[in-house]
Amino acid sequence: MKVTIVDIASMASVSPTTVSRALKNDSRITLEVRKRVKTVAQELGYRPNLLARGLVSSRSHAIGYVVDNLSWSFYSELAESVQTAAEEVKYGSYIYSSLKHPENERRGIESLLSRGVDGLLISPTEATENLDVLQNLLAQNFPVVLLGDIEDLEADAVAIDNFIGAHKAMDHLHKLGHRRIAYIGPAENGSVKKQRIGAYHNFIRQHQLDDNLTFCEADDPLYGYRVVREVMRSAWCPTAIFAHNDTLAFGVYRALYEMGYKIPDDVSVVGYDDLPSCEFMYPPLTSIGTSLKDLARLAVGLLMDRIERFNAQLPGVAMSAARQKISLTPKLVVRRSTATPNLFNQ
Secondary structure (H helix, E strand, O other), X not given: OOOOHHHHHHHHOOXXXXXXXXXXXXXXXXXXXXXXXXXXXXXXXXXXXXXXXXOOOOOOOEEEEEEOOOOOHHHHHHHHHHHHHHHHOOOEEEEEEOOOOHHHHHHHHHHHHHOOOOEEEEOOOOOHHHHHHHHHHHHOOOOEEEEOOOOOOOOEEEEEOXXXXXXXXXXXXXXXXXXXXXXXXXXXOOHHHHHHHHHHHHHHXXXXXXXXXXXXXXXXXXXXXXXXXXXXXXXXXXXXXXXXOHHHHHHHHHHHHHOOOOOOOOOEEEEEOOOHHHHHOOOOOEEEEOOHHHHHHHHHHHHHHHHHHHHHOOOOOOOOOOOOEEEEOOEEEOOOOOOOOOHHHO
């Protein structure tokens, strides 16, 4: 049986209005009462109806985008592409960065719903504690499209096939003659990381390559720089480096330069995401990528379709269209950061 504000009010010996205000941290309610109400709500397993709290009666012609982390260039570029794609269909957009934290993700969804957005795009943190929030919205057919996929969640999603992309990077380096290929990635273990490192290890096993060159111990952009400073001093240094993303690859470049190594003469480097800045690196960085403009247009287009269906929906009638999961195949963009390994280093 669903727990309501009235149930909480009865158990906490306060009015339903007080409960509502306490759950919103209204300063008119004393700290003691707020704490008591929240404790009772937690004990009863209360889950607020985010859609009912945030949805307004008229369309706002705006969408919300809960982005993963704007400090990473991939997501800042994607957020800009989402804004542009929304403007192309005469929609405004609100951007909220979760900073990879589940609590921020939940707060961002609540904040955007309170603004009355017509639909949500979400680059999910994949946190299990927020699945109930997404399931609540999906159960009410509110327009939600994921940029990325949560395997067990039946939601519309547009995602990049990172396994195929990482395989293309490894195949490129292997065909050039590299046999000691390092992988530098983040410590976090989301689906993107699992696909990319999964393809890396799969390729290593298939071709019986060195399997002791995986480095995934931190999440900051300078991790690539620190790893290279260590690994290139080891007795068994790699002839090629596959970076989990271009931002990590930029750190790899700096470390190799400071240590006196030349790219690609001494070490080949491949990144991932194919950011515009790859062209301005010296030498230009070989990378795996998908057009973020295309990705954003697909996601916004799918969301617009859901918004139209949601607004045309008759009360009590389920939406007929099955939810879609669209997978994009990334491309290998070869530039001048990869070459046949130096015979001396093999």
